[in-house]
Amino acid sequence: MPIDRSEVLRIAELAKLHFDEQDLDVFTAQFQRILDYIEQLKQVNVEGVEPTSHVSLTPDFEKHLFREDEVKASLPVEESLANAPDRGNDHFRVPKVL
């Protein structure tokens, strides 16, 4: 699949990543090489093969996924906000949205 700058910019928009103008050409070329490399999976016959999204664990694994819906202590507000780049008294602060 050939990739050009405009396609890279489209994906960057989806990924919310800013690229500097001077880096775009190098990045596009590397992106193309990686895509060319992973294209080789097209040679594999996968007809009728089920996908594996997650390696299976023990047979009764699923029963451990659920727990009782009990109220437990959570992180205090002060600790939750301690790493925020910008905050109010008890909330995260962001630039204007609209």
Added chain:
Amino acid sequence: MNLKSAFEIREAVGAGKISAREIAAAALKRIEAVDTTLRAFITVEPDRVLARAAEVDARITSGDSGLPLAGVPVAIKDNISTRGLRTTCGSRILGKYVPPYNATAVERLERAGAIVIGKANCDEFAMGSSTETSAFQVTRNPYDLGRVPGGSSGGSAVAVAAGMAPLALGSETGGSVRQPASFCNVIGLKPTYGRISRYGLVAFASSLDNIGTISNSPRDMALILSVIAGHDEHDSTSAPVPVPDYVDELRKPVQGMRLGIPKEYFGEGLDPAVKTIIESGLRKAVALGCELIPVSLPHTEYAVADYYIIAPAEASSNLARYDAVKYGYRIERPEDLSDMYKRSRGAGFGAEVKRRIMIGTYALSAGYYDAYYGRAMKVRTLIKRDFEMAFERADALLTPVSPSPAFKLGEKIADPIAMYLSDIYTVTANLVGIPALSLPCGFTPEGLPVGLQVSANQFQEVTILRFAQAFSEAYPLQIPPLKV
């Protein structure tokens, strides 16, 4: 006191022959002496270390006997959360991040009397095979200062190799513990998927990620695994499988063990010096009474491509959390919310992380999902079946860990594909979810370490550790002096 053996330290500290504080001071002294050259650690806080060690001493004095890791210094990879201790993931975006909670593995280590000695350097968000993508520093291989330590857990491997800590935690998504272990002549274990809780391990690719362990001996490896393995209510992917006494299991014999040798791991691309060392390792296995069985893993050639779709796809989702709101780097004076996201992430992430987020976003985007991610999940099934068939005949598999010994600093950093191919023998264990270990096997004529990879079926860590114990006991290596 020998800082290379966790077992000796805990015996001496437990018996009151030496204090945890004295051990910690010795480890800090060693770090001070060699780490300005090696740069294995991003963060070391001596006052905190000594205070924690004093707490362990107080616990022992008050009768808390039998702590399995009493006073043992442990290096923690900097993508594993430590409460109150900066955890950067080797990334500028988390350069000031201080976790409000401990990873479960860290919690269990500290409960067992271990001392977190410092936070070890790594590739940014564990994405890399040389530790060179760290935003902060380059870590050097102690056997050749001009070469990489491997990665992404390079700092953890170097800390153990250079005697700064007898044990370390790393993390594994595609070989990030085994490959640096191989490059630095230490033992590195990627356990079964779900064997160790990942609560507090910063997520990279959730269907592949594991916490891994690094040691100088199989016995120390068994010791730390016994402490940190097991189900955790904070991680629903941690396996509710009983944890054996791994130390006790080491004594069982290896005679008659059936060892599969997959021919696909010995073909084109394998460095001849590595091949010679691995083949001598196979002969030693036979001399120990093991039986070698030829096996085939026919989809091996597609494993790297498969991995470099699945891992970036999952990473692109996981790294969406770095939005410059809850934590992390935020640019000055954003125009609006969208501008804040894009420029904070653009400036906060390094080149390799951005490449992987982009590849993953592309592979998951409308119109391409089936061709890339959908297909990759099916190829993953085929790779898994290869291993299932091999394990019908073999108790364990022996292969190289990496196609080459440690490469030179800067050699592969500009060529992503060359870097990715150094993971060719390790990514499969993550795709399949099986345990695999890098065991020191020899040195090249240039004096570079080479590891032998031992892998087994899910939850068969005991088989791997038993082989490692018999092998390293029967064939101790002649180790060249470190360059520090």
